[in-house]
Amino acid sequence: MKDTIRVILIDPIDESRLALLRVISGVPDLWLAEVCGAYQGAANRVAEIQPDLAIVVMDSDSEQAFDLIQQMTQQSPNVVVLPASKQHDTSVILRVIRAGAREFLTLPTRPEELLESVNRITTRKDEKPEEVKRGPQLIAVTAAAGGVGCTSLAVNLATTLAKASAHETILVDFDLMFGSIDACLDIVTDNTLQGIVQSVDRLDQTLLKRSLTRHSSGLYLLPHPTAMEESAQIDPDALRRVMMMLKASFPTVIIDTSKGLQSSDFLAFEMADVILLAVQLDLTCLRNTARLLHLFQQFEGLTDRVRLVVNRSGAHDSEISLKKAEETLQMPVAWQIPNATKSFNLARARGVPLDEVASGSKAHQAILEIARSLRPYPVLEPSKPRKGLFAAFF
Numbered sequence: 055m056k057d058t059i060r061v062i063l064i065d066p067i068d069e070s071r072l073a074l075l076r077v078i079s080g081v082p083d084l085w086l087a088e089v090c091g092a093y094q095g096a097a098n099r100v101a102e103i104q105p106d107l108a109i110v111v112m113d114s115d116s117e118q119a120f121d122l123i124q125q126m127t128q129q130s131p132n133v134v135v136l137p138a139s140k141q142h143d144t145s146v147i148l149r150v151i152r153a154g155a156r157e158f159l160t161l162p163t164r165p166e167e168l169l170e171s172v173n174r175i176t177t178r179k180d181e182k183p184e185e186v187k188r189g190p191q192l193i194a195v196t197a198a199a200g201g202v203g204c205t206s207l208a209v210n211l212a213t214t215l216a217k218a219s220a221h222e223t224i225l226v227d228f229d230l231m232f233g234s235i236d237a238c239l240d241i242v243t244d245n246t247l248q249g250i251v252q253s254v255d256r257l258d259q260t261l262l263k264r265s266l267t268r269h270s271s272g273l274y275l276l277p278h279p280t281a282m283e284e285s286a287q288i289d290p291d292a293l294r295r296v297m298m299m300l301k302a303s304f305p306t307v308i309i310d311t312s313k314g315l316q317s318s319d320f321l322a323f324e325m326a327d328v329i330l331l332a333v334q335l336d337l338t339c340l341r342n343t344a345r346l347l348h349l350f351q352q353f354e355g356l357t358d359r360v361r362l363v364v365n366r367s368g369a370h371d372s373e374i375s376l377k378k379a380e381e382t383l384q385m386p387v388a389w390q391i392p393n394a395t396k397s398f399n400l401a402r403a404r405g406v407p408l409d410e411v412a413s414g415s416k417a418h419q420a421i422l423e424i425a426r427s428l429r430p431y432p433v434l435e436p437s438k439p440r441k442g443l444f445a446a447f448f
Contacts, residue, residue: 059083059172062100064090064122065111065138073162074111074138080165084172093118097125100133107172111161112139116146120153127154134175138163144244147264151256158261189430190327192301196311196319197332198342203365204332205229206398206408207391207421208310209238211330213407214425216273221305221430224266224274226297228322229312230285233278240405241275243267248279251292254299262303271407274304290317297325305430315349323350328428329360333383335373340382347383361388363424369393389424392416 061084065071071091078084087105090096093115100108108126112119116139123135137150138159147158157175159168195208212225227233227247236243245265253265266274279285300307309326311319323329329350333343350356362383364376367390380386394408394417401411408418 058085059107060085060087060103060105062088062090062096062103062105062108063111064093064096064108066092066114067111070111070113070140070161074109077163077165077168081169081172083169093122096122097129100126101129104130105133107134107136107175109136109138109159112137112146112150113141113161116141120149123150123153123155136171136175144265147261148245148249148253151253151261151265154256156256156261158264190428191305191430192297192307192309192322192326193328193330193428194309194311194319194322194326195330195332196323196346197313198346199339200313202332202334202339203391203398204313205234205238205310206402207330207332207363207365208308209235210408210421211425211428212306212308213239213269213271213273214409214421215306215308215429216269216271217409218422218425218429222272222274222303223306223308224276224300224304225308225310226276226300227278228309228316228318230278230288230316230318231282231312231314233310233312235275235310236277238402238405239269239273239275239407241267241269241277243275243277246277246279246284247293247296248284248288250276251288251296254292254295262299276300288318290321293318294321294325297321301325306428323353323356326359329356330363330424331360332363332365333379334366334369335364335376335379337374340374340379344383347385357385360385362386363388364390366393366395367391369395389420389427391420 061078063074063086065074078086087103088099090099110119110123123137126133126135135155136157136159137155138161139146140161150158157171159171195204197204208225212223216223225235227235244267250265266276268274309322311322333339347357350360362385364387376387394412394415397408397412397415397417401408404411412418
């Protein structure tokens with residue numbers, strides 16, 4: 055951040071304006087250039103003064119504030135606009151993003167919170183963080199057919215990583231037509247993948263996270279578009295930019311792909327560090343999985359990132375042996391999840407992760423083992439002993 059940030063404060067309400075003036079005075083790096091007590095004419099003053107930062111409090115008249123933000127971003131593109139409001143629901147945040155803002159300040163605020171917001175939007179992040187050996191960041195979960203348990207694996211792996219790790223995790227639904235990650239966790243979200251794609255050019259990391267829905271496990275969710283026709287409106291280049299932003303914002307990004315090999319799925323495969331390929335030990339599934347692996351071989355290095363996960367292991371008396379499956383697919387099985395159809399169905403019906411209905415089961419332990427292997431960062435030092443099942447794995 056610069057040594058001194060020149061600020062214009064725009065707020066027609068006396069009470070909140072005086073409160074913000076006290077907050078600004080508590081930040082030594084901020085210099086108040088002017089105070090505007092009305093929205094009218096404020097854009098012209100900003101254009102004349104050209105401050106570094108314009109704080110716009112929206113609570114007096116949100117429509118006029120939206121228009122002012124949009125006008126300032128067009129007339130004075132070098133001025134950083136910081137909207138502020140006592141309202142902080144996602145619809146308001148997304149609207150100011152579309153108006154041209156890059157950050158949002160929730161009121162009331164404190165000097166340290168204001169400084170943090172200002173730092174995020176005025177500092178050029180030229181310094182590269184110290185390189186740390188880490189695990190996979192972007193994990194694609196797929197299968198050669200529906201009904202194999204791909205979504206259950208993605209949901210439970212994501213919630214396990216979110217609960218057991220200090221690092222944030224997001225689950226993205228790339229089954230654009232018939233996705234179900236929101237239903238699996240009984241969540242109704244305000245925003246979907248389509249909405250984020252439309253706003254990607256105006257999002258920063260902070261606004262992105264504030265626009266997402268967070269599960270009680272700590273997991274962030276980005277579900278499929280609400281209307282089917284919206285799936286066709288997703289621009290591939292914009293979707294790629296969204297994924298790059300997610301990688302910049304989250305240590306772990308998990309993608310639940312469709313089973314129809316849509317263009318979005320190939321983007322997921324291309325960007326993934328690891329591809330978890332769920333299979334069942336039956337003839338039809340193995341044949342289709344072999345065909346999918348053959349397709350992957352057409353792309354350099356893709357099969358090297360594939361890890362086979364046998365789901366519902368032990369479900370059928372006449373199932374193909376593990377050894378025969380590995381021979382057929384010409385690839386070792388990385389993990390097996392024992393059959394727990396009743397538990398998974400119960401969890402799905404209740405809209406909760408598996409550990410809330412079958413904690414400690416063999417299937418749950420298998421998912422914990424997968425999560426332990428795919429956690430974003432290694433445990434550098436042993437922590438104090440903890441009670442509970444997670445302690446054995448994290």
